[in-house]
Amino acid sequence: MSGAAPLGNLRLRAAVSQGRTVLTEVYRTAPFHPAPALQRGHQTVVALQEVSPGIFPGDRLEASVTVDPGACLVVEAQGAARVYPSPHGEDAESGTELAVAAGGSLWWIPGVLIPYRDARLVSRVHAHLETGASIALLDILTPGRVAMGERDAYSRLDLRTRMDGAGRPVLIERALLEPEKRPSGPGSDRDAFRCSGALTLVGYDIAYDAIQDSDDVWLGGDGGPDLAVVRGVARSAAFLRRALLTLLERLEADRMTGVSRGTAAAERRL
Numbered sequence: 001m002s003g004a005a006p007l008g009n010l011r012l013r014a015a016v017s018q019g020r021t022v023l024t025e026v027y028r029t030a031p032f033h034p035a036p037a038l039q040r041g042h043q044t045v046v047a048l049q050e051v052s053p054g055i056f057p058g059d060r061l062e063a064s065v066t067v068d069p070g071a072c073l074v075v076e077a078q079g080a081a082r083v084y085p086s087p088h089g090e091d092a093e094s095g096t097e098l099a100v101a102a103g104g105s106l107w108w109i110p111g112v113l114i115p116y117r118d119a120r121l122v123s124r125v126h127a128h129l130e131t132g133a134s135i136a137l138l139d140i141l142t143p144g145r146v147a148m149g150e151r152d153a154y155s156r157l158d159l160r161t162r163m164d165g166a167g168r169p170v171l172i173e174r175a176l177l178e179p180e181k182r183p184s185g186p187g188s189d190r191d192a193f194r195c196s197g198a199l200t201l202v203g204y205d206i207a208y209d210a211i212q213d214s215d216d217v218w219l220g221g222d223g224g225p226d227l228a229v230v231r232g233v234a235r236s237a238a239f240l241r242r243a244l245l246t247l248l249e250r251l252e253a254d255r256m257t258g259v260s261r262g263t264a265a266a267e268r269r270l
Contacts (some may be wrong), residue, residue, distance in 0.1 A: 008032055015068040045074040054082030064097045067104035077111035083119040086155060096125045100133035107136045112237040114142050115154035122158045129165045134203025136248055142195050142237050151262040152179040170227050173181045193232040193233035195216060199244045204251045217243040
């Protein structure tokens, strides 16, 4: 791989100024394009707009987000992350570094991942959390362009996530998906619920009754404030994204009011 591979950079830093979260650093190169920050309640929201059709073989994308003490930042992609074919076996790479200080909060909500036929992607997300920080990571994966007959037709997805809290590992996870080498077995449930995803949380308290299934989405999760993971499958990425974000908004409301899900569940049973 030559040093001329396309490289995209994003750097954001959020801090508290006059009682609200503001961006104190914004640096970007294509394909990243953060829109002007907007205020949504106590959170500041930055939408990442699309300025390219997707991720191509040889692309190297690097994102860094830092949240200073007390700041509350949401970074969300407006479109899907489309990974284009790699007929010659060349990987695209995406590296994300997230740092949240004590009392800070970050939601990292990338676009739904859509791997095209023969696509190859290596993705690494590394979060560094100080004691008292909170974070929410959302990941949603589709099997590809199903309408075009490309279900699980991608070549290789190497998806890695690591969280460190106060300098110690909290979560180390890797998903290596190679459909041709390790195909999934057929099944009616899997045929219907073809999109999968996860919401990984630190600083949030969940309980089983906070997670509700439907005809379109199945969710399951466990954990506590130190680490909680909610996983799900759904008939479509839109259904799953909506369900997980709705759950996250409920948990955030509870966090801001100091109500734990376990306490709320107990009170409803009385």
